[in-house]
Amino acid sequence: MINKFTATVLFVAFTGFAFGQASHHKKNKTTDLTQYVDPYIGTGFHGHVFVGANVPFGAVQLGPTNLSKGWDWCSGYHISDSTIVGFQHTHLSGTGIGDLGDISFMPTTGPIKTIKGTLADPGNGYFSLFSRKDEIVKPGYYSVKLKRYHIGVKLTATKRAGFHQYTFPQSDQSHIVIDLEEGVADIPTETFIKLVNKTTIEGYRFSRGWAHDQRIYFTAVLSKPIAHFAVYDTTALQQGIMLKGQKVKGVISFATKNGEKVLIKVGLSPVSSANALLNINSEIPGWDFNKVAADAHNTWNKELQKIEIKADSLSQLKKFYTALYHTMIAPSVFNDVNGEYWGTDKKVHNDHSFANLTTFSLWDTYRAANPLYTIIQPERVNDIVNTMLAIYKQQGRLPVWHLMANETNTMVGNSAVPVIVDAYLKGFKGFDATLAYEAVKNTQMQDMRGLKYVKALGYIPADSTVESVAMGLEYSINDWCIAQMALKMGNNADYDYFSKRGQNYRNYFDKQTGFMRGKLSATEWRTPFSPFVSRHMKDDFTEGNAWQYTWLVPQDVEGLIALQGGDQPFIQKLDSLFIAKGDLGSEASPDISGLIGQYAHGNEPSHHIAYLYTYAGQPWKTAEKVRYIMDNFYTTKPDGVIGNEDVGQMSAWYVLSSVGIYEVNPANGTFVFGSPAINRATIRLPKGKQFHIVVKNNSTRHIYIGAISLNGKPYTHDFIRYSDLMNGGALTIYMTDKPGNFGTLPADRPHSVF
Numbered sequence: 188m189i190n191k192f193t194a195t196v197l198f199v200a201f202t203g204f205a206f207g208q209a210s211h212h213k214k215n216k217t218t219d220l221t222q223y224v225d226p227y228i229g230t231g232f233h234g235h236v237f238v239g240a241n242v243p244f245g246a247v248q249l250g251p252t253n254l255s256k257g258w259d260w261c262s263g264y265h266i267s268d269s270t271i272v273g274f275q276h277t278h279l280s281g282t283g284i285g286d287l288g289d290i291s292f293m294p295t296t297g298p299i300k301t302i303k304g305t306l307a308d309p310g311n312g313y314f315s316l317f318s319r320k321d322e323i324v325k326p327g328y329y330s331v332k333l334k335r336y337h338i339g340v341k342l343t344a345t346k347r348a349g350f351h352q353y354t355f356p357q358s359d360q361s362h363i364v365i366d367l368e369e370g371v372a373d374i375p376t377e378t379f380i381k382l383v384n385k386t387t388i389e390g391y392r393f394s395r396g397w398a399h400d401q402r403i404y405f406t407a408v409l410s411k412p413i414a415h416f417a418v419y420d421t422t423a424l425q426q427g428i429m430l431k432g433q434k435v436k437g438v439i440s441f442a443t444k445n446g447e448k449v450l451i452k453v454g455l456s457p458v459s460s461a462n463a464l465l466n467i468n469s470e471i472p473g474w475d476f477n478k479v480a481a482d483a484h485n486t487w488n489k490e491l492q493k494i495e496i497k498a499d500s501l502s503q504l505k506k507f508y509t510a511l512y513h514t515m516i517a518p519s520v521f522n523d524v525n526g527e528y529w530g531t532d533k534k535v536h537n538d539h540s541f542a543n544l545t546t547f548s549l550w551d552t553y554r555a556a557n558p559l560y561t562i563i564q565p566e567r568v569n570d571i572v573n574t575m576l577a578i579y580k581q582q583g584r585l586p587v588w589h590l591m592a593n594e595t596n597t598m599v600g601n602s603a604v605p606v607i608v609d610a611y612l613k614g615f616k617g618f619d620a621t622l623a624y625e626a627v628k629n630t631q632m633q634d635m636r637g638l639k640y641v642k643a644l645g646y647i648p649a650d651s652t653v654e655s656v657a658m659g660l661e662y663s664i665n666d667w668c669i670a671q672m673a674l675k676m677g678n679n680a681d682y683d684y685f686s687k688r689g690q691n692y693r694n695y696f697d698k699q700t701g702f703m704r705g706k707l708s709a710t711e712w713r714t715p716f717s718p719f720v721s722r723h724m725k726d727d728f729t730e731g732n733a734w735q736y737t738w739l740v741p742q743d744v745e746g747l748i749a750l751q752g753g754d755q756p757f758i759q760k761l762d763s764l765f766i767a768k769g770d771l772g773s774e775a776s777p778d779i780s781g782l783i784g785q786y787a788h789g790n791e792p793s794h795h796i797a798y799l800y801t802y803a804g805q806p807w808k809t810a811e812k813v814r815y816i817m818d819n820f821y822t823t824k825p826d827g828v829i830g831n832e833d834v835g836q837m838s839a840w841y842v843l844s845s846v847g848i849y850e851v852n853p854a855n856g857t858f859v860f861g862s863p864a865i866n867r868a869t870i871r872l873p874k875g876k877q878f879h880i881v882v883k884n885n886s887t888r889h890i891y892i893g894a895i896s897l898n899g900k901p902y903t904h905d906f907i908r909y910s911d912l913m914n915g916g917a918l919t920i921y922m923t924d925k926p927g928n929f930g931t932l933p934a935d936r937p938h939s940v941f
Contacts, residue, residue, distance in 0.1 A: 220491040221484060223501075223508035226324040229281070229832050230266040231825030233777065233789075236513060236832045237280035238264045240329045240342040240349070242483050243490045243515040244544070244567065246455055248278040249342050249349035250329055252288055252371060254303060254314050258777070261285040263371045266825040271333065272303040272314045273369055274342060276349050276455055277403065280516045281832025282548065283778060284597070285372030286397040286590065290405045290453065292351060292365055296336045296358040301419045301436045303369065313364055326491075326512060327483025343480040346520050347466035351451040352476045355443035363451070365407070367392045368421065368434035373401065380437040381429035385412040388437060389460035398593035402529060403455060406463040410450040410474055414441040450474055457521055457529035457592065469524040490515055493563040494846070497867035499885075505823045507845055507865070510838035514556055515564075517834050518571060521545035521591070529592045532581040541573035541617075547589040548834035549606065550598035550661075551791045555839035557606045558850040558858075561613055562912065565873055568610050569617030575603050576618060579626040584633060599654050599729050600661025601630050605853035608668040612675060613856055613909050624676060627669050631662070631685075638662065646694040649705030649713040649727050656695050656703050657729035657792070660739045663692040667742035668854040671940075692740050696750050701760060702733040719769030719785070723776040730776040731792055734764055734785035741795050741851050743939050744802040754803040761799060765812065781820045781829035783812070788820050789830025794840050795851045798859045801905050802851075802936055807891050807926030810862035813844050814890045817864050846870075846880055847892075847920060848907060852939055856909035859937045860930065862890045863920060876915035884922045892930070893923035905930025906937040 229236035239250015252263035254270035263278050263285075273291035295313050304312015315335035323330045329342040339354035355361050365388065367378035373396025380390035383406075391404040417438045418430035430437075443449070452471050454463035471479055491508055498504050522528035522543040530536045536543075560568055578586045578594075585604065588597035604627045611620055631638065637647040637658050647655040667689030673681035697704040697712055705713035705727035718733035720726070728736050738761075740747040751757040765784040780789030787793045797812035820829040821841050828837050843849050847863030850856075868880040895902040898916045907918070930936065 217488065217492060219488055220508055221326045221488050223504040224326050224512045225505050225509050225823060227266060227825050228509045228823060229828040230264060233259060233830060234828035234832050235261040235281045237262045237278045237516055238324055240327055240344045242327060242344055242346055242486050244519060245344060245346045246520040247276050247344045247347060247349045249274060249276050249344045250278055263288050269316050270314050271317055273366060276453060281834050283831045284397045288371030289392050289403045291369040292363060294338045294353045295362045295364060297360050299362060299438055301422050326487035328480050343483050345470035348452055348454045348470050350471060350476055350479050353449045355447050355449060357445035359442045361441055361443040363439040365437040370394055372396055375433055378435040379431045380418060380435050382416040397595055398590040400593055401591045404460045404463050405453055405455055406460045406467060407451055407453045408467060411441060413439050450476060456523050458523055458527045458535055462523040462527060466524050493871045495869045496865045498865045502823045503864060506821050510841040513832055513838035514559060514835035514842065517546035518544040519546045530581045531578050531592050531594060542570040544570060544574045545589060545591055546834060547586050549588060549602035550600060551833035551836035553602045553605045553853055554791055554794050554836060555843055556835040559839045559843055568615055572607050572610050572618045575607060576622055576626055585626055585630040599658035601665050604665040605668045608672045609854040611672055612854055624672055631665055631669060645691045646706050649707055653725060654727060654729045656705055656727040657736060659695055660692050660736060663689050664742050671854060689742060703737045704733060720772040721775040721779060722772060723774050730778040730790050734767060735787055735793050738796045738799060739792050741853060744799060745939055748803055757803050758805055778830060788816050791833060791836055798849050798851045798861060801859050804931045804936060806905050806930045810891050813861040817841060817844055855939060857906050857937050859906045860892055872913055872915055878912050878915050879917040881919045882922060888924045889922040891923050891926050892920055893927050894921040894929055903935045905935055
């Protein structure tokens with residue numbers, strides 16, 4: 188009986204269109220790691236993950252959208268739902284706000300319907316039920332049977348185009364409804380559709396939602412000639428073969444034989460329908476659906492192979508590779524094959540020097556996803572930074588939460604700053620460092636979003652804006668990062684200035700209560716005060732409370748320890764976090780999930796906290812907490828993500844923690860050791876280098892690090908530098924079942940500044 192599962196040994200030989208036989212990783216053969224990806228993980232609870240066909244970081248996220256609306260349908264899909272209103276070409280993954288769902292295609296038969304309908308009156312619309320047993324979801328591929336119409340649907344995608352294959356029954360009334368009114372959670376402002384010829388449709392959808400001015404163009408090319416094309420304004424049939432309006436629909440009609448396959452290639456573009464067609468011709472020149480699906484599968488497999496692990500169970504492999512998969516859905520390509528893209532300044536730009544991107548959930552991803560990219564996606568890091576610098580030039584500041592060439596200003600702080608500084612300090616050269624420094628500095632020197640108070644007072648008065656403490660703490664992180672970049676560039680005056688601002692977190696610390704707290708003036712705290720209460724979008728914290736935000740000082744943990752009175756008081760307070768019980772209040776954010784005491788793993792400000800024990804000389808407590816979180820808050824069930832996936836951040840925490848490391852400080856290149864869940868990992872690096880992690884004597888009981896060797900030599904530090912990791916080599920970690928002395932000496936603990 189096999190009791191060890193390994194991605195380098197076990198494999199499933201998938202046959203058919205997309206999943207060529209997998210094999211051992213020998214003699215140029217590759218292991219099929221996509222078999223361990225379960226896209227249903229995160230579709231339950233509040234995970235909000237995307238389900239459908241895409242390629243890593245692609246512009247197209249082609250998948251089904253349910254009839255239901257609401258918070259749990261931010262991605263358009265939830266495991267509790269069995270309805271489909273269409274197959275839409277853009278979706279978000281893991282966000283706490285819904286948007287996108289552009290360019291909806293729905294195959295039907297029978298009398299034409301041009302609205303989706305309702306559960307109370309299903310016959311009035313075109314939506315269909317489906318059974319999950321008729322649904323197949325794999326990286327790069329989606330299929331389902333529409334029960335109402337007995338139509339089989341298969342979907343795959345390239346970077347900028349979706350590929351549909353519909354298998355129709357025999358019918359004289361077969362249709363494809365193109366509904367430009369429909370989206371996940373936005374409102375169309377202007378839509379247009381036009382029959383170009385017997386096999387080509389083009390149009391656009393402009394909408395207003397979370398992103399206030401969204402514009403997406405499309406061209407659709409069919410394998411079967413269109414017998415009849417009709418245009419509708421909502422439900423009213425209009426004359427002609429083109430229509431502009433707010434809620435335009437187009438209906439393609441023809442007769443089909445039983446089992447007849449109709450293929451549709453749909454290109455997207457942020458610029459024009461002509462570019463959308465160019466994207467199709469460049470990425471899907473032929474009509475071989477199986478080949479495109481196989482290419483999508485192989486692309487996913489290649490990306491997943493950047494970290495190849497050995498683990499004790501199949502469930503660990505599924506958790507790991509599904510998490511890794513989720514880190515590569517966004518940021519998404521937002522340009523055309525000719526280099527054109529739509530800018531924040533509402534102009535068309537053409538720049539072949541980088542891949543312009545969108546969907547920057549930076550308040551979330553700067554903590555783990557972006558540091559992960561510096562290891563396994565270094566070629567994309569320059570694109571991320573260059574996109575941010577382009578946005579800076581177009582809107583006058585770095586992005587906060589950018590979506591489809593729109594600044595949403597969602598969440599607090601300027602979290603592009605640590606991403607850029609981290610890339611610069613890690614030695615990335617593919618962007619203009621002078622411009623990058625100008626961008627981070629000028630962004631932090633503006634007056635908006637509380638910064639005028641930071642400059643004048645060193646804190647943001649609690650009665651001047653909501654979420655003042657959360658915002659101020661994030662700004663302190665941003666300022667500290669800029670100081671380090673200034674120092675590296677030899678700008679000592681700026682280093683002194685931003686170093687001082689990086690200490691502003693101290694202004695929110697109330698020594699009497701031992702918590703970060705809203706401040707009304709230099710001498711007055713906001714009252715009443717409870718460290719437990721959280722009033723969503725109405726108080727001093729963002730989706731959290733004082734218990735969680737008191738630890739948001741990853742840039743200066745030593746300073747935070749000193750504020751708490753030294754190592755032992757700090758540890759006692761940290762221990763209390765994980766056992767404290769109290770009422771969050773009726774208005775608490777639903778994002779506060781995954782609770783251990785008041786630690787909330789379902790929300791990002793808590794993500795570094797378990798690793799703070801190591802800074803105070805008790806790494807075994809980090810090991811206990813990290814292992815508990817990995818075992819209990821990440822599962823293989825649909826509710827297996829304990830909070831919003833947040834565009835890869837929740838999963839990036841798991842990927843890094845599984846291999847035993849986490850970058851607590853967002854910009855000093857130091858990864859702190861925790862408690863690796865895997866037995867072996869091979870991280871494939873640029874220029875053919877590899878970094879091997881071997882974990883000896885690992886088990887559910889042996890969760891503590893007893894000793895480490897690096898490249899065969901004893902290694903006593905409880906952290907590893909990014910530069911050592913990227914040089915390649917071998918790290919051997921010896922686990923024990925009891926806490927020991929490894930990494931406890933002050934010289935071996937991680938530090939904020941080296």
